[in-house]
Amino acid sequence: VALVFLPLFVLGSVEGRLLRPLAFAYVVALAASLVVALTVTPVLCSWLLPNSRVIAAGAEPSFTRRLKAGYELSLGRAFRYRRTVIAMAAALLVAAVVGVLTAGRSFLPEFNEGALTVSAVTIPGTSLEDSNALGNGLERLLLSVPEVTSTARRTGRAELDEHVQGVESAEIDVRLAMKNRSREAVLEELREKVSLMPGTNVTIGQPISHRIDHMLSGTRANIAVKIFGDDLQVLRQLAAQVQAEMGQVPGVVDLSTEAQADIPTLKVRVDPGAAARQGLETGAVAEALQTARVGHTVGQVLEGQIAFPLVVRYAIDESRDLESVGTTQIQTPDGRQIPLSAVATIQRDRGPNFVMRENVQRRIVVQCNVSGRDLRSVVNDIQARIAPNVTMPQGYHVEYGGQFESEAQASQQLLWLSLGVVIAIFFILSSAFGSSRDGLLIMLNLPLALIGGVAGVYLAGGVLSVASIVGFITLFGIATRNGIMLVSHIRHLQEEEGVADFTTAVVRGSTERLVPILMTALAAGLALVPIALSAGEPGSEIQAPMAMVIMFGLLSSTALNMVVVPILYERFGRPVSERPTRTSI
Structure with a gap:
C-alpha cells in the first residue's frame, strides 16, 4: 500500500509541491497504524475480548450470519454461471478503459477561491493618467455586478519588482x-462587461490559479500558444492568424495576444x-x-542594514533629441573628450x-483561458485548427504551453512510474506467497x-x-490489500487448518473474509463521504475528485473482489497439495 505512493514523491514542478505532502501524510499514517496494530491492538484484545459477550456466547451476531449466508448462496450461483460473471466483469472493464480514454483532461481541478484577479493590458506607451482612468472605468464595470463586493487595483510595477x-x-x-x-454565470457576465473596454486585453483568473499559470508558462492564462521566429513583423502577422483561429474554438475565453507596439527610438x-x-573599439x-x-553600478553603500547600489553616470539629462545624444562625451584612450557624433551616426527610428x-x-x-470545457479537448481543437490553416514560414514554429503542457508531462510521468510500481508490487506478492499465480490473482483487484x-x-x-490520478493510485493500494486478505486466508485454510477440497477452501475463505473486507472498505469509504460532499467548496478542489475516485473504486473493487476473484482463484489457482515443496538451504 505504501509503495503505490512512490510516484508522488518523484513528481516535480507545481504538482509535486501540491501533492507530495498528501503522500507523505498517508505513508506516515500508514506506518503509525502498522505500529499500533502490532503493539497496542494485541494488548487491547487480551484485555477486552475475553469478556466479550459475543465470544462467550460462541456465535456470531444474527446480522453477520444472515450476511454470510446470503453471500455464500450468491457465490454458489456465481460459480455455476462463472462464464457469464466473467464476461460481465470484462465488459465493465472495457467500458472503464473506454471511459478513461474519452474523459476530459485537465492539469488541476478548477479552484473556487472566492476571489478573482482581473488583468488588464492596454496599448503600450499609455500614460499613467490615462491608464489610471481606464482602470477606474474597469473597476466601475466590475462593481456593477451584484456579486462583486470590493475591488483593489495595482497599475504598473516598479523596476525593482520581481514582476x-x-x-x-x-x-x-x-x-x-x-x-x-452560479459562479459560471457570474464570470460570464463579468466577461461581457469587460469586453466593452476599448483597446484593452482583459484576462479573468483567480489569485492562486493566476500565479500557477504564470509559473508554468510565464503568461496569465491557462493556454499559451508561443510562436518563435526572427522577424517581429512576421511574428505579429502569424499571431493575428493564430488568434483568429483560436477564436473559433468553443470554450476559449479571454483570448489575447501579447501587447506590443512600435515606439519612437x-x-x-x-x-x-x-x-x-x-x-x-565599438564595444x-x-x-x-x-x-x-x-x-554603471560600481559598488554598494551601506546605511545601517540596508545596501544601496552606487551608480556612476553623467549629469542627468533626460532629453532624447538627436543633438543631446550626439553631444554625449566619449573619452579616448589618450584622455581626449570627443562627441559621440564624431564616431557614430544617430537617426530617428x-x-x-x-x-x-x-x-x-x-x-x-x-x-x-478555458470555460465550460476540459483543457485537453480545447487544446486538441486549437491544434486541429492551427495546423492546417496557419502556414509557418521556414525558421518559424509553434509551441503549446501552460497547464496543458504540465498536465501531459505529469500524466506521462505518473503513468510510467505507476507501471513500475505495479510490477514491483507483483514481484513482492509473488515472493511473499511463493506463487506468481497468486500474485497475479491478487493484482486482478486493480482493474x-x-x-x-x-x-x-x-x-x-x-x-x-x-488529482484524480492520485485518487487512482490510492485506490489501487487499498484494492491490493483486499486481495491479500482474501487469498492469504484461503491459503491459511489449506495449509494450517487442513481443508483438503480446494473449492471448499475457496468458498469458506471468501465467506470468512467477507466481514473484514467489508469493514475495511466501509471504514475508508465513509471517512471520504464528507470530502466528496464538499465538492465545489473553497479548499476542497483537489481532495474532492480524489475522494470520488476512491469511494466508487472501493465499491466496485469490494463487490467484484468477493465474486470475480474467488471464481478465478478456483479456476486458475493451485491447491497446496499441487504446489512444489519449498526447501531451505
Whole structure:
C-alpha cells in the first residue's frame, strides 16, 4: 500500500509541491497504524475480548450470519454461471478503459477561491493618467455586478519588482459574495462587461490559479500558444492568424495576444573606421554611452542594514533629441573628450516596446483561458485548427504551453512510474506467497477498482486531472490489500487448518473474509463521504475528485473482489497439495 505512493514523491514542478505532502501524510499514517496494530491492538484484545459477550456466547451476531449466508448462496450461483460473471466483469472493464480514454483532461481541478484577479493590458506607451482612468472605468464595470463586493487595483510595477510591469498594465483583485447565481454565470457576465473596454486585453483568473499559470508558462492564462521566429513583423502577422483561429474554438475565453507596439527610438550606429582612428573599439563606445545615459553600478553603500547600489553616470539629462545624444562625451584612450557624433551616426527610428525571448529565440504569445470545457479537448481543437490553416514560414514554429503542457508531462510521468510500481508490487506478492499465480490473482483487484474509479470521475464532472490520478493510485493500494486478505486466508485454510477440497477452501475463505473486507472498505469509504460532499467548496478542489475516485473504486473493487476473484482463484489457482515443496538451504 505504501509503495503505490512512490510516484508522488518523484513528481516535480507545481504538482509535486501540491501533492507530495498528501503522500507523505498517508505513508506516515500508514506506518503509525502498522505500529499500533502490532503493539497496542494485541494488548487491547487480551484485555477486552475475553469478556466479550459475543465470544462467550460462541456465535456470531444474527446480522453477520444472515450476511454470510446470503453471500455464500450468491457465490454458489456465481460459480455455476462463472462464464457469464466473467464476461460481465470484462465488459465493465472495457467500458472503464473506454471511459478513461474519452474523459476530459485537465492539469488541476478548477479552484473556487472566492476571489478573482482581473488583468488588464492596454496599448503600450499609455500614460499613467490615462491608464489610471481606464482602470477606474474597469473597476466601475466590475462593481456593477451584484456579486462583486470590493475591488483593489495595482497599475504598473516598479523596476525593482520581481514582476515588472509597465503602467499600461493593471491587476485588479476582486472579492466575491456569491448569491443565487452560479459562479459560471457570474464570470460570464463579468466577461461581457469587460469586453466593452476599448483597446484593452482583459484576462479573468483567480489569485492562486493566476500565479500557477504564470509559473508554468510565464503568461496569465491557462493556454499559451508561443510562436518563435526572427522577424517581429512576421511574428505579429502569424499571431493575428493564430488568434483568429483560436477564436473559433468553443470554450476559449479571454483570448489575447501579447501587447506590443512600435515606439519612437534613436538608433546609434557606430562607424568602426572613425572609432578606430580615435583609438576606440565599438564595444567601448557602446559602454560609454550606456554609462552616460543609464549609469554603471560600481559598488554598494551601506546605511545601517540596508545596501544601496552606487551608480556612476553623467549629469542627468533626460532629453532624447538627436543633438543631446550626439553631444554625449566619449573619452579616448589618450584622455581626449570627443562627441559621440564624431564616431557614430544617430537617426530617428521606430522599434518594438519590448522583445520577448525564450531559449534565445524571439517569440510572441497568444493566450486564452478555458470555460465550460476540459483543457485537453480545447487544446486538441486549437491544434486541429492551427495546423492546417496557419502556414509557418521556414525558421518559424509553434509551441503549446501552460497547464496543458504540465498536465501531459505529469500524466506521462505518473503513468510510467505507476507501471513500475505495479510490477514491483507483483514481484513482492509473488515472493511473499511463493506463487506468481497468486500474485497475479491478487493484482486482478486493480482493474476491478478501475471500473468504479472511472464512474467516480464522471460523477465528479468527467474530467481526469492529476488529482484524480492520485485518487487512482490510492485506490489501487487499498484494492491490493483486499486481495491479500482474501487469498492469504484461503491459503491459511489449506495449509494450517487442513481443508483438503480446494473449492471448499475457496468458498469458506471468501465467506470468512467477507466481514473484514467489508469493514475495511466501509471504514475508508465513509471517512471520504464528507470530502466528496464538499465538492465545489473553497479548499476542497483537489481532495474532492480524489475522494470520488476512491469511494466508487472501493465499491466496485469490494463487490467484484468477493465474486470475480474467488471464481478465478478456483479456476486458475493451485491447491497446496499441487504446489512444489519449498526447501531451505
